[in-house]
Amino acid sequence: MEEVIERARSGDVDALGHLWRAYNHLLLRYFRGKGMAEPEDLASTVWVEVASSLSRFEGSEYDFRRWLFTIAARRRIDDIRSTKRQEARTQRDRQTTIMEYAPDTQVVADQAAAIDRALAIIRTLPSDQAEAVLLRVIGELGIAEVAAIMGASEGNVRVLVHRGLKRLAEPASQPASQPASDPAVVTNQPRPTMSSP
């Protein structure tokens, strides 16, 4: 992967595509897990920022992943600050989002369902717990890196991750309670438009 990153720095199209395919779905799941209304748009902005700074990046694959999710967290915070615009678009684009994730095979469908279930549970967590779990699980980052991104102590991050994973481990039969602050719940099943809480 380091070689791919190096080639991508020099403008290799294949290398850039390789990077995108390797990490874009993780970015999408991260943004979806945080309940962002437009995960694709946010992911696009992340990749643009990566491309603008890629020439200055130096490090391993792990360093790249940490850098990528640091940018993603920043973009997410920037997006949250424009809340009004986000809520308006959520109502408008929800149907499109649902249709976009419609699976075409059973295997893929089962996989998609499992992803959605996990993300749905994470969205019920407090924001900092969700952030810690997503960065730990999806970003596969260490405690120190998660703490650096979140601006928290490592001990605090450990507690947050533990509590979040404990929630993930709850039996699947137990219905996940939807937090009042969660504006977007994306599933593969088309359903009537929900009124905003």
Place this chain on the structure above:
Amino acid sequence: MTSEDHNSDVSIAALRSPALPAEQVGEAAAVTAMLEVLSTTRARVVGRRTRRGITIAAVTVASLGVGGLVAAGPGFFQAAANKVFINDDPTTNGQDDENEDEDEQDEVSSTDDSSNDDQASDDTSDESDDPSVEIAPQRSETDPANTSDEIICAEGNHGQTVSSVAHATEPGPDKGQIVSQAAQSDCGKTNVSEDGGVQPDDPGNPNATTPADTRPTPTPPTNPGNGNGPPDDPGNGNGNPND
């Protein structure tokens, strides 16, 4: 493994699973956007480096130029001043310019030859503030006393010697006497052993210099404190022809 652990593992595995087809939509557009940003960033960096390089080069050249001028300034301007100073010498006319441009500085320097004003260059005789003018009276005062004892043959033939004396001597009541003495001297004359000098004007003399090379140096009247002519005068220091 407890059920909770199982559930946790399932969730974690799901979240880390490979990309779904729906999550791969838009790859081409994303890569195109990234390429565009990459090329723009590289062009900006190159432009910045180029501009920085040009700026550094321009500043360096300017510094060297200014520094060179500053370093050469005194000498440059001094040379210019000297040149002007030399040109100010009223004794230099169109014929003698090349003969007197160097050695006149510390000797004649400032005789105001009014008879040559119309022939001299336009940069001397009218200079009322020429410091050389102030020196001239002093020299003229000492000249009569030293003339008879301190005539030193200059390079060149007899005529050039007399001519140089005439030009070097400032106008005054004593000028005629001085020039007369120079004319009566044996400077520059051939077959004269009293002056102890080789006659540079002898065409048969292999050491003879061409007229263009001879530089009749001024005689002692120009410098009351110095009985010697310029160091390059082969006849210098040989005493007076009148002895």
